[in-house]
Every structure is written in structure tokens, then in C-alpha cells.
Amino acid sequence: MRPFDYQRADSRDHAGQLTAGEHAQAIAGGTNLLDLMKLQVETPQTLVDINRLGHREIEDRDDGGMWIGALATNTETAVHPRVRSDYPVLARAILAGATQQLRNRATTGGNLCQRTRCYYFTNIDQPCNKREPGSGCGAIEGIAKLHAVLGASSQCIATYPGDMAVAMSALDAQVEIAGADGGTRTVPVRDFHRLPGDTPWKDNVLEPGDLITGVTLPPPVKGRQLYRKVRERSSYAFALCSVAAIVAMDGDTIARADLAFGGLAHKPWHDPEVGQVLIGQKPGADLFNRAADVLLRDARGYGENDFKIPLARRTLAAVLAEATGVEL
Ligand SMILES: Cc1cc2nc3c(=O)[nH]c(=O)nc-3n(C[C@H](O)[C@H](O)[C@H](O)COP(=O)(O)OP(=O)(O)OC[C@H]3O[C@@H](n4cnc5c(N)ncnc54)[C@H](O)[C@@H]3O)c2cc1C
Ligand code: SF4
Structure with a gap:
């Protein structure tokens, strides 16, 4: 060090x-x-x-939503009674991550800003455009099992590794950021992380001096909330693919389908067209396949991670089946 x-x-x-x-x-x-x-x-x-700044509160908002302070620990958020009852997808996603000891220290702001687990990024002897712009990307023709199949670029195919933000994306939460100039701004979680493009060293929209002060959850909506994480071990492992889902039925058709995906891209992946395919339709294997076709229409594997494309299809179908009560 x-x-x-x-x-x-x-x-x-x-x-x-x-x-x-x-x-x-x-x-x-x-x-x-x-x-x-x-x-x-x-x-x-x-x-x-920044631990003396406060920002640790988890509290109700007047509109029925909630505020999660940037320095609230992951454990505090996951065990909060209202998070558990009204936003179970968030509690489940947090509890699917890391270990109890880590969740006791990890904070909302730090979790959003955690960096990729790409092996080349964490090894300073290897080329990596994210760590050292212009040095190349070792993963594209190398070890790419954890890497992106959606939204990657010729500069970087890394994934955002977190779980909490995937649930926050499905919930359409908002990140509050205080700037060095004293102003504040609000950015949807869906727009907080970036795709790599030509500037893979920029993980998110924060500028020097910006600090996350907290995250606002919108008022809770009706429907089943699920988080499914597929990984190599049942704990202490990052998502190969994860799905956060809020799905509501109206009779025998789907009335709401808010979905976000982890482990597939440089950011939690939210594609509104996937939900649109599902809404107003009767759930079933054909429909779930059509939704996966839309999700994966531009998917591309890099050898070692080719398996993620069929894995994402199956994980989406399994989550939708559980949420709608359909047997596949
Ligand atoms: C072994 C291991 C396994 C893990 N497994 C998982 C997993 O399965 N799923 C998962 O989601 N995560 C996992 N994690 C990651 C863990 O969740 C993160 O390390 C943690 O959430 C980071 O939070 P922190 O408060 O410790 O951040 P820090 O380490 O303190 O900071 C991380 C980054 O965030 C920035 N930052 C922190 N707070 C703010 C703020 N308020 N405003 C702006 N920038 C800020 C820091 O500058 C830094 O760049 C794992 C970690 C380890 C070590
Ligand atoms: S995938 Fe991204 S983080 Fe990994 S080596 Fe390539 S540029 Fe670096």
C-alpha cells in the first residue's frame, strides 16, 4: 500500500x-x-x-416512500422493518451480497460505487483500460467468465458487481448527490452507473467533490417482489446473473413488470421494453421467452461468458414463473 x-x-x-x-x-x-x-x-x-457526516438515517418520506442515508449500513437497511415489508426485493438483494460481517460495514454510498471484480482490473501487472486508460483490455480475449454480455464496448467488457443497486433499479430509486459547489442534484439509479463506451474508467456520473447523501425509494407498489441471484457458490460470490422483479397480476394477466438485471452489464440493466412485452399478457413459457428475446436481442458473449446468455433467459423465466404462479 x-x-x-x-x-x-x-x-x-x-x-x-x-x-x-x-x-x-x-x-x-x-x-x-x-x-x-x-x-x-x-x-x-x-x-x-466521511463517517462523521451523519447521513445514516433510514426514514419515511411524506409521500409514502423512504429515505436511505448514504452511510446507513447494508445490514441496517436490509433489516429495517419497512424495507422488509414494503421493499422486500431490496432486503433480499442486500442479503444476497457479501457476508454478514461485510454488510455490517458496507454503506449505501459505497455499495453503489463499488468497483468491478474484473481480474485484470485488480492486477496491476495486466492491461486494463479502466485502471490505466489506453493500456488495452485483457479480458476481451482472456478470462471473461464474470464479464458483460450487454452494453459492452471495444474498450471494456466489465460488469458492475453489486446486488443492492439492481433492486434499486427495479424500484426506480433516486440517488441524491451533493456537489462540491454546495448544490444538490438527484439522479435516477437507472442513470447513475455508466456504460463503458470510450471512457471505461468512469463507472458512474459522480464528479470530483461529489458525495452521495442518500437514496429515495418511491412509494411502494402492489405486486410480488423477488430477487434471484445465480452464482458459483451460495455465499461470498458475485452474481453471474441476477434478476430483481416487481410483478403484479390483474386477474390472469400481468399488470406490472418492473425488472432489472445484474451480472450482465457495466451497470444494473433496465430495459423498459422487456416489461412492455409482458404487460397485459397471460403468463406462460412462450411469453417469458419473448421477453428474454427482447432482453437479449443485442447480447454478445466473449467465449468464457457465452453461457450467460442462456443463463439470463432461464433465470428470467424462472423468476417470472415464480412471480406469476405459473409452472414451467
Ligand atoms: C469478499 C467480498 C465479497 C463481496 N460480495 C458482494 C456481493 O456479493 N454483492 C455485492 O453487492 N457486494 C459485494 N461486495 C462488495 C461490498 O458490498 C462493497 O465492498 C461495499 O458495499 C462497499 O461499501 P463501503 O461503504 O465499504 O465502501 P468503501 O470501500 O468505503 O468505498 C467504495 C467506493 O465508494 C466511494 N464512496 C463511498 N461512500 C461514498 C459516498 N457517500 N459518496 C460518494 N462516493 C462514496 C469511495 O470513495 C470508494 O470509491 C463484496 C465485498 C467483498 C470484500
Ligand atoms: S474488462 Fe474493463 S476492467 Fe476488465 S480488463 Fe477490460 S478494461 Fe479493464
């Missing part, structure tokens, strides 16, 4: 000033950042501890 300065921010403005420099970085739970610093993937000159 390289030497660095450690500063503790005692107010939002102070944090903004400290993190505005290019070589400064906020630290919350530290469960991702410290690992990457030990590997010399992240080399901040100044580490800005």
Missing part, C-alpha cells in the same frame, strides 16, 4: 473541499476501497473519512 494522508471530514462542505482534488477519495465502510489500495489499484494521496 502506498503512503497517504488521512483526513476526517466534519461537515458536508469540509468533505466537498477535501474530496474535490483529483487525488483525494472518500472512504465510508472501506470494504472495497481498502482492498483496492492494498493492491495499488486505487492510490489516493488523501483519504477523506
Whole structure:
């Protein structure tokens, strides 16, 4: 690990000033950042501890929605009685991630900003356009089992590895960001993470000095909420494919289908056309296949991860069958 300065921010403005420099970085739970610093993937000159800023509250909003502070831990969010009753997809997604010890430290803001688990990204001896722009992408013709089949570019095929944000995408949650200039802005979770394009080093829309202050969940909607994560082990493993679903029936037809997918792209994947195929239709294997055709119309594998395309199809069908009570 390289030497660095450690500063503790005692107010939002102070944090903004400290993190505005290019070589400064906020630290919350530290469960991702410290690992990457030990590997010399992240080399901040100044580490800005934001844990004294508050932003830990989880509370009701006047419109019936909820506010989850940026420094609320993943455990606090997942066990909150209202999250469990009104947003079970979120509780389930968080509990599908990492381990109890990690969830006790991991925060909302840090979870949203966690970095890819691409092997080339975390190995400084390997080429990686995300870590070192212009050095190439080792994964495209290399080890790509965890990598993207949707929305990738010739520069980077990494995936966003998290679970919580996939559920937040299905819920259409909003991220509140405080800028270094003192202003705040709200960005839908669906637009918070970026596709790699020609700038794969930019994971999300944050600029230097920006801090996430929290996430707003919209008022709860009717329907079954499910999160299914397919992975190599039943714990301590990242999603090969995951599906967050909020599905409501009206009689024998589907009235609502809010879906988001993890493990398939550089961001939680939300494609409104998948839901549109389902709404107003009777659930069944043919319909689920048509929805998968839409989801995967531009999918492309890179050898090792070709299996993700049929896996995503089967996982979507299984989740829709469970949500609608259909036997496949
Ligand atoms: C072994 C292991 C297994 C894991 N498995 C899973 C898994 O299955 N699913 C899953 O979803 N996650 C998994 N994780 C990742 C874990 O969820 C993240 O490490 C954690 O959520 C990061 O939160 P943190 O508060 O510790 O972030 P930190 O490590 O403190 O920070 C991470 C990044 O976020 C930035 N940041 C933090 N807070 C803010 C803020 N408020 N505003 C702006 N930027 C901010 C930091 O600058 C840094 O860049 C795993 C981690 C480990 C170590
Ligand atoms: S996939 Fe992205 S993160 Fe992985 S080596 Fe290529 S550029 Fe780097």
C-alpha cells in the first residue's frame, strides 16, 4: 500500500473541499476501497473519512416512500422493518451480497460505487483500460467468465458487481448527490452507473467533490417482489446473473413488470421494453421467452461468458414463473 494522508471530514462542505482534488477519495465502510489500495489499484494521496457526516438515517418520506442515508449500513437497511415489508426485493438483494460481517460495514454510498471484480482490473501487472486508460483490455480475449454480455464496448467488457443497486433499479430509486459547489442534484439509479463506451474508467456520473447523501425509494407498489441471484457458490460470490422483479397480476394477466438485471452489464440493466412485452399478457413459457428475446436481442458473449446468455433467459423465466404462479 502506498503512503497517504488521512483526513476526517466534519461537515458536508469540509468533505466537498477535501474530496474535490483529483487525488483525494472518500472512504465510508472501506470494504472495497481498502482492498483496492492494498493492491495499488486505487492510490489516493488523501483519504477523506466521511463517517462523521451523519447521513445514516433510514426514514419515511411524506409521500409514502423512504429515505436511505448514504452511510446507513447494508445490514441496517436490509433489516429495517419497512424495507422488509414494503421493499422486500431490496432486503433480499442486500442479503444476497457479501457476508454478514461485510454488510455490517458496507454503506449505501459505497455499495453503489463499488468497483468491478474484473481480474485484470485488480492486477496491476495486466492491461486494463479502466485502471490505466489506453493500456488495452485483457479480458476481451482472456478470462471473461464474470464479464458483460450487454452494453459492452471495444474498450471494456466489465460488469458492475453489486446486488443492492439492481433492486434499486427495479424500484426506480433516486440517488441524491451533493456537489462540491454546495448544490444538490438527484439522479435516477437507472442513470447513475455508466456504460463503458470510450471512457471505461468512469463507472458512474459522480464528479470530483461529489458525495452521495442518500437514496429515495418511491412509494411502494402492489405486486410480488423477488430477487434471484445465480452464482458459483451460495455465499461470498458475485452474481453471474441476477434478476430483481416487481410483478403484479390483474386477474390472469400481468399488470406490472418492473425488472432489472445484474451480472450482465457495466451497470444494473433496465430495459423498459422487456416489461412492455409482458404487460397485459397471460403468463406462460412462450411469453417469458419473448421477453428474454427482447432482453437479449443485442447480447454478445466473449467465449468464457457465452453461457450467460442462456443463463439470463432461464433465470428470467424462472423468476417470472415464480412471480406469476405459473409452472414451467
Ligand atoms: C469478499 C467480498 C465479497 C463481496 N460480495 C458482494 C456481493 O456479493 N454483492 C455485492 O453487492 N457486494 C459485494 N461486495 C462488495 C461490498 O458490498 C462493497 O465492498 C461495499 O458495499 C462497499 O461499501 P463501503 O461503504 O465499504 O465502501 P468503501 O470501500 O468505503 O468505498 C467504495 C467506493 O465508494 C466511494 N464512496 C463511498 N461512500 C461514498 C459516498 N457517500 N459518496 C460518494 N462516493 C462514496 C469511495 O470513495 C470508494 O470509491 C463484496 C465485498 C467483498 C470484500
Ligand atoms: S474488462 Fe474493463 S476492467 Fe476488465 S480488463 Fe477490460 S478494461 Fe479493464
